[in-house]
Amino acid sequence: xLSRTADNLYWLxxxxxxxxxxxxxxxxxxxxxxxxxxYGGSTNEWGSAVLTxxxxxxxxxxxxxxxxxxxxxxxxxxxxxAENPSSIRNCFxxxxxxxxxxxxxxxxxxxxxxxTAWIELRNFPNRALTRDELSRFLAFVKETSLRFDGATFxxxxxxxxxxxxxCGAQLERSDNTxxxxxxKYxxxxxxxxxxxxxxxxxxxxxxxRSVSALTAFHWVYRDSVKPWLVADLLILNRQMPRSxxxxxxxxxxxxxxxxxxxxxxxxxxxxxRSMLARLTNRNIEDIFQTGLHEFISGFISDNNKLGAxxxxxxxx
Amino acid sequence: MRQAFDEMSSTDGHVRPAxxxxxxxLGGVPQDVxxxxxKEAEYIFRRIGITFAxxxxxxxxxxxxxxxxxxxxxxxxxxxxxxxxxxxxxxxLNMYIRDVYSKREILKAGIVPEDLVYKNPAFRPEMNGxxxxxxxxxxxxxxxxxxxxxxxxxxxxxxxRTPSGVSYMLENREIMLRLFPELFSMHKVAPVENYxxxxxxxxxxxSPQSGHEPNVVILTPGIYNSAYYEHSFLADxxxxxxxxxxxxxxxxxxxxxxTTEGPKRVDVIYRRLDDDFLDPLAFRPDSVLGVPGLMxxxxxxxxxxxxxxxxxxxxxxxVYSYMPDIIRFYLGEEPLxxxxxxxxxxxxDHLKYVLEHLPELVVKEVHGSGGYGMLVGPTADKxxxxxxxxxxxxxxxxxxxxxTLALSTCPTLVEKGIAPRHVDLxxxxxxxxxxxxxxxxxxxxxxxxxxxxxxxxxxxxxxxDTWVLDA
Numbered sequence: 130x131l132s133r134t135a136d137n138l139y140w141l142x143x144x145x146x147x148x149x150x151x152x153x154x155x156x157x158x159x160x161x162x163x164x165x166x167x168y169g170g171s172t173n174e175w176g177s178a179v180l181t182x183x184x185x186x187x188x189x190x191x192x193x194x195x196x197x198x199x200x201x202x203x204x205x206x207x208x209x210x211a212e213n214p215s216s217i218r219n220c221f222x223x224x225x226x227x228x229x230x231x232x233x234x235x236x237x238x239x240x241x242x243x244x245t246a247w248i249e250l251r252n253f254p255n256r257a258l259t260r261d262e263l264s265r266f267l268a269f270v271k272e273t274s275l276r277f278d279g280a281t282f283x284x285x286x287x288x289x290x291x292x293x294x295x296c297g298a299q300l301e302r303s304d305n306t307x308x309x310x311x312x313k314y315x316x317x318x319x320x321x322x323x324x325x326x327x328x329x330x331x332x333x334x335x336x337x338r339s340v341s342a343l344t345a346f347h348w349v350y351r352d353s354v355k356p357w358l359v360a361d362l363l364i365l366n367r368q369m370p371r372s373x374x375x376x377x378x379x380x381x382x383x384x385x386x387x388x389x390x391x392x393x394x395x396x397x398x399x400x401x402r403s404m405l406a407r408l409t410n411r412n413i414e415d416i417f418q419t420g421l422h423e424f425i426s427g428f429i430s431d432n433n434k435l436g437a438x439x440x441x442x443x444x445x
Numbered sequence: 446m447r448q449a450f451d452e453m454s455s456t457d458g459h460v461r462p463a464x465x466x467x468x469x470x471l472g473g474v475p476q477d478v479x480x481x482x483x484k485e486a487e488y489i490f491r492r493i494g495i496t497f498a499x500x501x502x503x504x505x506x507x508x509x510x511x512x513x514x515x516x517x518x519x520x521x522x523x524x525x526x527x528x529x530x531x532x533x534x535x536x537x538l539n540m541y542i543r544d545v546y547s548k549r550e551i552l553k554a555g556i557v558p559e560d561l562v563y564k565n566p567a568f569r570p571e572m573n574g575x576x577x578x579x580x581x582x583x584x585x586x587x588x589x590x591x592x593x594x595x596x597x598x599x600x601x602x603x604x605x606r607t608p609s610g611v612s613y614m615l616e617n618r619e620i621m622l623r624l625f626p627e628l629f630s631m632h633k634v635a636p637v638e639n640y641x642x643x644x645x646x647x648x649x650x651x652s653p654q655s656g657h658e659p660n661v662v663i664l665t666p667g668i669y670n671s672a673y674y675e676h677s678f679l680a681d682x683x684x685x686x687x688x689x690x691x692x693x694x695x696x697x698x699x700x701x702x703x704t705t706e707g708p709k710r711v712d713v714i715y716r717r718l719d720d721d722f723l724d725p726l727a728f729r730p731d732s733v734l735g736v737p738g739l740m741x742x743x744x745x746x747x748x749x750x751x752x753x754x755x756x757x758x759x760x761x762x763x764v765y766s767y768m769p770d771i772i773r774f775y776l777g778e779e780p781l782x783x784x785x786x787x788x789x790x791x792x793x794d795h796l797k798y799v800l801e802h803l804p805e806l807v808v809k810e811v812h813g814s815g816g817y818g819m820l821v822g823p824t825a826d827k828x829x830x831x832x833x834x835x836x837x838x839x840x841x842x843x844x845x846x847x848x849t850l851a852l853s854t855c856p857t858l859v860e861k862g863i864a865p866r867h868v869d870l871x872x873x874x875x876x877x878x879x880x881x882x883x884x885x886x887x888x889x890x891x892x893x894x895x896x897x898x899x900x901x902x903x904x905x906x907x908x909x910d911t912w913v914l915d916a
Contacts, residue, residue: 132703133692229668233681241492248491289705391706443705 134231136444139297141227146301148220149274152267154178157339175203181312236284246273292383303376311425317356340371361413374408381405397438449851450594451865463518466631482624511907517855517889524913528883530781535586535874540775542582542759546572557767567757579878582753590870592853599785605760607717610888611873612675617910633915635885641682647877651749652712659712662686666734695738698745713749762845763811791842799846806846867892869900885913
């Protein structure tokens with residue numbers, strides 16, 4: 130297939146996934162922000178939302194320091210602002226532009242999800258939203274990504290177009306999970322004071338919620354929320370679709386599918402396999418021992434490197 | 446202007462046989478049901494994204510072309526006459542272009558004035574002496590037809606560069622089948638769905654190399670082009686890649702596309718890009734839409750471009766006025782489809798006549814298209830006419846004039862119900878190395894405003910499904 134087509138499919142899925150992640154981040158921040166101060170502590174949730182979204186520099190440039198970030202600013206910046214290239218609105222704009230460029234590679238069902246979302250986006254007012262409106266908006270974003278994934282899964286031929294599209298989604302997803310962990314890793318560290326207090330519970334639960342995994346947690350561990358189990362679930366547990374291990378399971382497989390269809394392995398297959406190995410046959414204690422933060426930042430940088438390898442090998 | 450000819454009913458209320466069933470059906474369906482179906486059609490068009498862009502309008506970047514749910518009907522006989530005439534016309538067009546770029550016999554014979562060729566901005570000296578596969582230049586032609594009475598179909602315009610609209614022909618039929626299946630059981634309508642197969646067969650027949658299945662691609666200027674939807678639609682129907690200039694490169698005189706598996710050779714390019722933008726090394730150096738070196742690969746005979754480079758020399762409105770003579774010259778036949786009588790303002794006596802009769806005439810720019818830059822005398826006010834008169838006097842060679850034709854009307858669903866609106870027809874003629882293919886019908890465009898004669902989509906015109914009855 131055309132390299133540009135593969136590139137568009139890959140980024141189309143990435144942007145849909147990114148919009149979904151942003152919606153979750155906003156959802157969780159909103160919840161935390163309305164939690165009683167005694168439980169929520171003094172940390173500024175809105176600031177860490179910006180940090181998790183990976184747009185801190187742009188935000189501070191526009192609104193000043195993160196510590197003083199206000200809800201309206203963050204919601205508007207992450208959801209709607211044109212100046213933020215990764216705002217949800219921009220994600221949908223870019224997704225649709227990409228979808229238009231590769232219409233022939235999409236099924237009509239996939240196109241309709243993207244096009245309809247783009248049309249509906251215009252129905253949301255271009256001003257500060259009320260809390261109800263914001264909830265509706267976030268639900269709409271999450272539903273769009275569900276429908277898009279569903280359409281992809283149900284209607285696309287299992288060929289290179291499908292695999293590139295899935296690679297984009299998985300790479301974006303693992304990046305997002307890793308960034309949530311990167312911003313919040315300190316609340317998972319055992320040496321922290323007051324471990325087990327209500328503050329921690331809310332923090333841990335909010336991490337789980339930001340990847341829609343609070344219920345899953347209880348099913349998997351049949352235990353109360355503990356920081357090392359949260360880390361285990363999001364990093365190593367393959368049952369959990371947003372864990373780094375599950376994402377790399379899929380990435381390695383999709384890249385292998387591409388390689389076997391084309392009859393040639395390359396650097397991106399090798400890197401994905403070595404990253405998967407790093408997430409396999411390990412336990413979370415190891416990771417804590419060698420340093421959770423180091424592990425996460427190493428992962429984020431290697432994940433970006435895989436993106437660059439895929440681009441070099443196939444998309445240009 | 447006299448009463449226009451209506452294709453369904455004559456002035457005494459008599460209904461033409463081809464429309465009897467439809468008329469009866471229309472009479473039995475309540476207006477709100479029709480309105481509802483029309484909205485449904487619009488919703489489907491919007492949802493699947495069948496839109497077009499209007500240049501120069503900021504906020505209306507993507508608009509729908511209004512779709513009228515009342516089909517336009519042609520009888521088998523009418524279509525038979527039309528299609529033979531179209532085939533004749535396109536054959537002559539191809540022979541004319543070949544001649545212009547080789548022996549120029551028609552110029553030597555004094556039939557077409559030399560400056561119409563040499564001073565024509567669409568004339569490409571690069572094509573002199575260049576052989577193209579099977580001597581075919583216009584592989585895909587769109588010939589605009591208007592009708593003024595039961596027996597007269599005029600050719601209004603030849604489109605020999607990159608005619609568009611065929612996707613609407615196909616989608617209109619698709620939508621009609623979805624919305625009004627019952628109508629199709631009452632009529633024997635000739636199918637148009639095979640257009641994609643015909644187009645692909647035509648393109649493949651033009652491949653410069655034999656021995657392997659040719660790699661055919663469609664070249665688009667990109668998503669901001671007004672006809673982008675059509676480009677992607679066709680690529681999808683044909684099952685070929687839709688490429689942009691940046692997807693292609695030329696190495697050692699061969700055109701390749703960049704794929705996820707490395708470079709792949711390209712044999713036939715159905716380009717929806719004007720000559721000017723094809724190759725920055727040969728034409729406009731500032732073009733970022735084209736492919737550097739494409740022209741040299743083309744001249745080396747390693748790739749086929751459809752339509753060929755330089756076909757614009759045959760489809761401006763000044764050349765149009767010579768078409769009957771062109772047909773006679775190359776084919777030794779009388780034209781089966783007449784031209785609309787045309788005054789060439791470049792000729793002093795014609796200009797004099799035109800200036801004296803501006804309020805009755807339609808005056809068009811020789812190289813204009815899309816309904817831009819024209820004067821429709823009968824509907825223009827004094828000031829507009831006087832302003833146009835100045836333009837005309839300043840550069841008469843740039844204009845032609847035609848009488849205001851009473852274009853035929855067809856029943857159309859408007860606010861107040863079913864009313865007659867003016868229509869034209871654009872059939873698409875495919876010329877391959879093996880044969881000429883024309884799907885029955887074409888795109889009917891309709892002026893949605895009462896009395897308006899301008900059917901161009903850029904001017905608010907709509908479209909209809911066109912039915913050729915098989916029996």
